[in-house]
Amino acid sequence: MLALSLTAAAEDATPAPQTPSIFSFSGFGTIGVVQTNTDAGVYTTGTQYYGATKSADFGPDTKMGAQVDAKFNDMFSATVQVFSKQNAVGSYAPDIEWAFVKAKLGDGFDIRLGRIGAPFFMTSDFRNVGYTNTTVRTPVDVYAAVPVRYFDGGDVLYQHSFGDTILNAQLWGGSSSTLVGQDTTIWLHNIIGVNVSLDTGPVVFRIGRMQTRLNADGSGLAAFDGLLSSLSAIGAAPGLGSLGDLSSALSLDDKFATFTGIGATLDVGHWVGSAEITKRQTESWYVSDTRGWYATLGYRVSTFTPYVSLSGRNTDSPTSATAPAVPSYLPPQIQGAVPVLIGAVNGLLGDESEKTVAIGTRWDAGKNYDVKAEIQRISVPAGSSGAFSQIAGGRFASDTDVTVFSLCLDFVF
Amino acid sequence: MKHLVKVLIFCAAMVGAQSSFAQVAVVVGAKSDATAMTVDQVSALFLGKSEKLPGGGTAVLLDQPSGSAIRTTFYDKVTGKNESQVKSAWSRLVFSGKGTPPKEASGSADIKKQVAANPNTIGYIEKSAVDSSVKVLLSVD
Numbered sequence: 159m160l161a162l163s164l165t166a167a168a169e170d171a172t173p174a175p176q177t178p179s180i181f182s183f184s185g186f187g188t189i190g191v192v193q194t195n196t197d198a199g200v201y202t203t204g205t206q207y208y209g210a211t212k213s214a215d216f217g218p219d220t221k222m223g224a225q226v227d228a229k230f231n232d233m234f235s236a237t238v239q240v241f242s243k244q245n246a247v248g249s250y251a252p253d254i255e256w257a258f259v260k261a262k263l264g265d266g267f268d269i270r271l272g273r274i275g276a277p278f279f280m281t282s283d284f285r286n287v288g289y290t291n292t293t294v295r296t297p298v299d300v301y302a303a304v305p306v307r308y309f310d311g312g313d314v315l316y317q318h319s320f321g322d323t324i325l326n327a328q329l330w331g332g333s334s335s336t337l338v339g340q341d342t343t344i345w346l347h348n349i350i351g352v353n354v355s356l357d358t359g360p361v362v363f364r365i366g367r368m369q370t371r372l373n374a375d376g377s378g379l380a381a382f383d384g385l386l387s388s389l390s391a392i393g394a395a396p397g398l399g400s401l402g403d404l405s406s407a408l409s410l411d412d413k414f415a416t417f418t419g420i421g422a423t424l425d426v427g428h429w430v431g432s433a434e435i436t437k438r439q440t441e442s443w444y445v446s447d448t449r450g451w452y453a454t455l456g457y458r459v460s461t462f463t464p465y466v467s468l469s470g471r472n473t474d475s476p477t478s479a480t481a482p483a484v485p486s487y488l489p490p491q492i493q494g495a496v497p498v499l500i501g502a503v504n505g506l507l508g509d510e511s512e513k514t515v516a517i518g519t520r521w522d523a524g525k526n527y528d529v530k531a532e533i534q535r536i537s538v539p540a541g542s543s544g545a546f547s548q549i550a551g552g553r554f555a556s557d558t559d560v561t562v563f564s565l566c567l568d569f570v571f
Numbered sequence: 572m573k574h575l576v577k578v579l580i581f582c583a584a585m586v587g588a589q590s591s592f593a594q595v596a597v598v599v600g601a602k603s604d605a606t607a608m609t610v611d612q613v614s615a616l617f618l619g620k621s622e623k624l625p626g627g628g629t630a631v632l633l634d635q636p637s638g639s640a641i642r643t644t645f646y647d648k649v650t651g652k653n654e655s656q657v658k659s660a661w662s663r664l665v666f667s668g669k670g671t672p673p674k675e676a677s678g679s680a681d682i683k684k685q686v687a688a689n690p691n692t693i694g695y696i697e698k699s700a701v702d703s704s705v706k707v708l709l710s711v712d
Contacts, residue, residue, distance in 0.1 A: 237668035283667030522655040
């Protein structure tokens with residue numbers, strides 16, 4: 159009773175609404191540890207340098223972000239987000255992940271300009287916020303296909319409700335770059351993309367498509383560029399034209415690329431689920447054509463959500479090259495160089511096919527954090543590297559099954 | 572056995588008490604132009620899926636204090652979600668720069684004060700707290 163009257167007094171004492179600050183601050187993060195049952199390859203969640211083997215590693219999943227939102231008035235707002243996650247050279251140096259201004263134009267239209275999350279996937283916008291996912295991480299078989307997290311440019315957002323269905327559409331354009339190795343950057347120029355989703359409440363459908371022109375730069379490409387020019391030079395010799403064609407096929411210079419995704423999420427009663435299929439196509443053999451898919455289904459029991467997830471990916475572009483027959487009248491230097499060059503090409507043409515079965519659970523242990531545990535069985539066919547890096551010889555020589563254990567804590571504030 | 576029956580009666584009484592307490596009214600200021608809403612429309616607003624008030628402008632959302640019984644009841648009955656699911660839904664919007672979650676008010680008196688001050692502000696209070704300063708857009712039993 160005393161407590162009640164105190165609360166009432168406190169409520170009465172609340173001063174008249176003061177002008178709220180235009181700024182709001184929020185943040186998120188994941189502390190995650192991963193271990194596998196093999197030392198034959200290193201498990202990462204994309205292009206990261208350090209990952210898990212039989213030795214547990216915090217590298218694949220640990221990440222942290224902080225965000226400031228400013229609302230200037232009913233029309234204009236701005237968002238800046240700083241994000242840190244291990245990158246392709248093993249550094250956690252934070253990136254400016256978002257930095258945009260947004261204007262509400264009315265009639266359901268918004269426009270944003272600046273640095274914006276690149277919406278390749280269904281959950282692109284918040285894929286790094288572990289707390290928003292049922293699973294430990296978005297399935298690597300699909301989400302590793304595009305390491306690009308943001309773009310510089312603008313987008314137009316449109317929202318319209320009819321009945322209880324909400325239509326969301328997004329038209330986006332600009333350019334982007336991402337570090338894929340030591341001093342090696344891949345550029346995406348002239349991006350234009352569109353995403354449409356239909357939200358019926360329990361089920362959301364989404365389709366997205368984008369196209370871009372690829373380029374690459376950085377001193378890390380010296381060996382790659384050297385290989386291409388050697389192929390072109392030797393390809394000029396009679397009978398060896400296929401080497402010249404190989405050089406053009408591998409080149410990243412101004413190559414056209416597209417990315418398409420179709421997906422759906424389910425959230426009804428105790429059930430949560432999501433599924434997505436994606437296709438990456440490029441004119442360069444070096445950035446392979448891939449298809450990825452996943453389906454995840456979870457069932458909420460109190461604060462626990464056990465789940466099962468199946469996923470896989472295939473490489474559709476050539477994963478190896480064969481040496482042309484060298485005419486016997488050509489000099490021995492050329493006779494010797496051709497197999498060496500083809501060997502180097504085969505070192506670059508990767509097959510990343512694999513299939514994954516994962517079971518795990520999310521536990522909503524507190525008001526703004528969760529704990530997740532997961533066991534994955536990844537099956538990599540012979541000749542593929544799957545999600546693994548630093549394999550002796552670049553790919554697994556025989557069909558290989560790897561078990562991956564993950565444990566993480568996600569939080570938001 | 573007698574004991575069990577007593578326990579059951581007690582539980583039933585508690586459930587009854589809970590539901591009579593749990594009548595929630597979704598309210599705007601008495602002078603607001605906003606019109607009656609369905610459960611799905613209120614759910615979409617408070618999960619950040621839409622932001623327009625029917626007949627009004629862009630909604631300004633108010634929440635009851637975190638962990639309060641009325642907040643739990645409101646989200647359970649209107650959205651079918653618990654607090655951590657709602658937190659997760661808003662995190663998706665916040666960390667993609669697409670929305671800001673409802674501001675937390677100190678209680679029903681505070682919500683009545685704030686909705687009276689801005690015609691686009693919307694909140695939810697106990698049905699018993701409804702008075703002439705507010706317009707009820709939806710009642711949830």
